[in-house]
Amino acid sequence: MTRRYFFSKLFQALLTILIILVMNYFLFRVMPGDPVSMLVRNPRMSPEATQKVAEMFGLDKPWYQQFGIYLINLTSGNLGTSFIYKKPVGGIIMERFLATMLLTVAAEALAILGGALLGIIAAWKRGKRVDVAALGFALVTYAMPTFWLGILMVALFAVTLRWFPTSGMLTPTLSMAGFWQRLPDTLWHLVLPGVTLALVLLGEYALIMRNALIDVLTEDYITTARAKGASEGRVLRRHALPNAMIPMVTLIALNLGFTITGALQVETVFSWPGLGRLMYDALAGRDYPLLQGIFLITAIAVVGANFLSDLTYRFLDPRVKE
Secondary structure (H helix, E strand, O other), X not given: OOHHHHHHHHHXXXXXXXXXXXXXXXXXXXXOOOHHHHHOOOOOOOHHHHHHHHXXXXXXXXXXXXXXXXXXXXXXXXXXXXXXXXXXHHHHHHHXXXXXXHHHXXXXXHHHHHXXXXXXXXXXXXXXXXXXXXXXXXXXXXXXXXXXXXXXXXXXXXXXXXXXXXXXXXXXXXXXXXXXXXXXXXXXXXXXXXXXXXXXXXXXXXXXXHHHHHHHHOOHHHHHHHHOOOOHHHHHHHHHHHXXXXXXXXXXXXXXXXXXXXXXXXXXXXXXXXXXXXXXXXXXXXXXXXXXXXXXXXXXXXXXXXXXXXXXXXHHXXXXXX
């Protein structure tokens, strides 16, 4: 990988973040609703008191001054103060970010392993009953609504069978306990939302892996490897899988960023205290600074994952040109 290729991709990533930064700011300004009225919930409050609330959060200034202040604060890492929580946005996001990352990483790991294995089996047994069953399962999970699947999981495993808790991330009585006491309880709460999100992602990975592996297995070099006497297992491991993983790597990198916000429905159904639930509350309360902070962090995650996928793709496939 040349230096020119690296800095070209880096420049594209930074330019994309800059464009998103501008759109991120103005997007929430055109939304219906007045943030001052959401802050002032007392309809009998005097106009003078309402004006003081607007001045406190800088909402009395013209849009260009607010935008300039926003950019200046970003240079020092200040994402503003939340209208709802009356605390710095950065601290609020970090508290919820860890919970979302725990859910996302667990679900992605299950989905990648399960989807890749299912896709490999389906491609290897193409046209047989195993392939039809695997393909059908992947299509059903890929098309299944996330919130509907989450409700089914709660109704069956939490309410009917009572194997897992219905909501939350931790049993309230263990909130003051030590780390090793809270860890098994957190993992117990993680099972249902993690499996729900993993099942939704698994179908996409299985379909991509199956199609990519089928295309690779029809290449001339696979025929050559078989003609040289290589076993079917060696052909699959040494020749087919490395090339079939190229589209999978790109999809995995992109999904790692998108899953952060894609977990909104799962976190809402299971009351998981992550960024998705936080974004829902911020939208309901017209909390502009908090929404801007969440979308900015998400955008950086998506663009960063895309940047890493470009570099990884260059290593896996030397045919990629600058």
